[in-house]
Amino acid sequence: LREMNARHLWHPMGHPGEAQTNTPKIIKGAEGVRITDIDGHNPVDAVGGLWCVNLGYSNDAIKQAIADQLWQLPYYSAFAGSTNPAAIEASYAVQDFFAQDGMTRVFFTSGGSDSVDTALRMARQYHRLRGEPTRTKFLSLKKGYHGTHWGGASVNGNNRFRIGYEPMLPGCFHLPSPYTYRNPFDETDPAKLAEKIATAMVDEIEFQDPSTIAAFIMEPIQGAGGVIVPDASFMKHMRAICDRYGILMISDEVITGFGRTGDWSGARHWGVQPDLMTIAKGITSGYFPVGGVLVGDKVAEVFESAGPEGSIWTGYTYSAHPVGAAAVVACLSETLRLDTRTNAAARGTQLYEGVLKLARKHDIIGDVRGGHGLMTGIEIVSDKAHKTPMDAASMKRIHQATYEAGAMVRLGAHNILMSPPLTISEDEVNVILTALDAGFAAA
Numbered sequence: 001l002r003e004m005n006a007r008h009l010w011h012p013m014g015h016p017g018e019a020q021t022n023t024p025k026i027i028k029g030a031e032g033v034r035i036t037d038i039d040g041h042n043p044v045d046a047v048g049g050l051w052c053v054n055l056g057y058s059n060d061a062i063k064q065a066i067a068d069q070l071w072q073l074p075y076y077s078a079f080a081g082s083t084n085p086a087a088i089e090a091s092y093a094v095q096d097f098f099a100q101d102g103m104t105r106v107f108f109t110s111g112g113s114d115s116v117d118t119a120l121r122m123a124r125q126y127h128r129l130r131g132e133p134t135r136t137k138f139l140s141l142k143k144g145y146h147g148t149h150w151g152g153a154s155v156n157g158n159n160r161f162r163i164g165y166e167p168m169l170p171g172c173f174h175l176p177s178p179y180t181y182r183n184p185f186d187e188t189d190p191a192k193l194a195e196k197i198a199t200a201m202v203d204e205i206e207f208q209d210p211s212t213i214a215a216f217i218m219e220p221i222q223g224a225g226g227v228i229v230p231d232a233s234f235m236k237h238m239r240a241i242c243d244r245y246g247i248l249m250i251s252d253e254v255i256t257g258f259g260r261t262g263d264w265s266g267a268r269h270w271g272v273q274p275d276l277m278t279i280a281k282g283i284t285s286g287y288f289p290v291g292g293v294l295v296g297d298k299v300a301e302v303f304e305s306a307g308p309e310g311s312i313w314t315g316y317t318y319s320a321h322p323v324g325a326a327a328v329v330a331c332l333s334e335t336l337r338l339d340t341r342t343n344a345a346a347r348g349t350q351l352y353e354g355v356l357k358l359a360r361k362h363d364i365i366g367d368v369r370g371g372h373g374l375m376t377g378i379e380i381v382s383d384k385a386h387k388t389p390m391d392a393a394s395m396k397r398i399h400q401a402t403y404e405a406g407a408m409v410r411l412g413a414h415n416i417l418m419s420p421p422l423t424i425s426e427d428e429v430n431v432i433l434t435a436l437d438a439g440f441a442a443a
């Protein structure tokens with residue numbers, strides 16, 4: 001396997017030559033919240049696959065629903081002229097799940113990047129249908145992650161996805177991230193930073209001309225960018241500015257949806273209703289690739305009253321895939337039955353407080369972020385006073401030592417990121433904390 005991997009398998013976000021010198025962990029099985037590799041390690045998966053396996057690896061109801069659907073109808077297109085019962089049931093289940101967020105319609109995709117691209121297209125079309133075709137630009141946040149299709153990569157706040165692939169979508173502007181540890185304002189107070197970014201947003205909108213801006217996209221808590229938790233006022237400021245200027249707000253809930261923040265959506269966690277939501281990952285707990293764009297009545301009615309002009313000219317062969325749809329119905333029903341948001345809030349606090357304790361012991365911990373459900377980020381520095389980012393070799397050593405001590409964590413540039421299954425137990429969180437302690441000691 002290792003030899004074939006090195007010769008034939010290119011890994012996303014890794015360089016092809018790396019597989020020849022580096023030995024990736026080859027995961028062959030999983031049970032509960034633990035994964036098993038071919039070398040016999042059996043760590044707690046503090047990454048939840050890739051921020052997605054919210055219900056753990058042993059949910060029989062989802063597995064059975066997928067198996068049953070495979071025998072009933074393995075595939076049929078859900079383009080304009082046809083659909084399938086599972087897709088219709090899934091649409092009901094999804095909008096019902098997000099009803100409190102004001103969502104009433106769903107457009108299914110195959111994943112998060114598809115969902116972001118679709119949402120951006122819908123935003124432009126919405127304004128065109130309303131007679132404002134000049135509204136084509138997008139605002140987003142630095143450190144945001146919105147997938148790797150052209151639209152998502154254009155609004156991404158991590159320039160690694162842009163540099164080397166330009167030109168991107170024109171008319172995308174990136175505001176500062178609500179990242180208190182480092183920001184252009186040198187502002188460490190989260191509420192004051194929120195106000196300063198709001199001022200910068202108004203300034204940019206005025207500079208661009210409000211009548212040229214289609215939408216603002218943000219993650220309620222930035223995930224891949226390092227688990228950046230904004231002040232509770234932040235998203236409300238953004239919502240108010242979008243309303244003032246007629247800009248659509250897209251909440252990218254690919255990670256934060258389905259309970260991860262301790263509530264069913266990240267926007268709800270901050271007391272905000274967006275106009276569109278992009279979802280994926282937790283929609284099937286990773287058991288099948290599905291994503292979606294949700295819209296509320298305000299957006300839906302513009303499309304639905306426009307006749308053929310309101311047709312959505314994007315879509316995927318696997319949009320509303322019946323097997324994926326069956327996985328969605330089972331996953332949402334299990335998510336509600338297990339009330340995973342409640343456990344996510346309690347275990348998230350335990351994990352966050354445990355890491356804060358580790359930060360008092362290990363000087364290499366520069367910043368700890370989390371405290372809102374099961375999303376935790378740890379920024380590692382080689383010099384705490386100067387906030388010098390830790391070098392890559394030491395980061396790899398932390399990662400490997402933590403793994404060998406019993407927990408798989410996600411390795412960012414100089415961050416350790418965690419998003420374990422929302423079903424994790426108190427003891428299993430303690431396993432992660434003990435393993436991290438060993439990992440930091442090793443560095």
Ligand code: PMP
Pocket residue numbers: 051111112113114116145146147148219223224252253254255280281
């Ligand atoms: N948006 C956000 C907020 C994400 O975290 C991700 C994936 N990590 C995406 C979009 C892209 O999703 P996918 O990888 O399923 O295309």
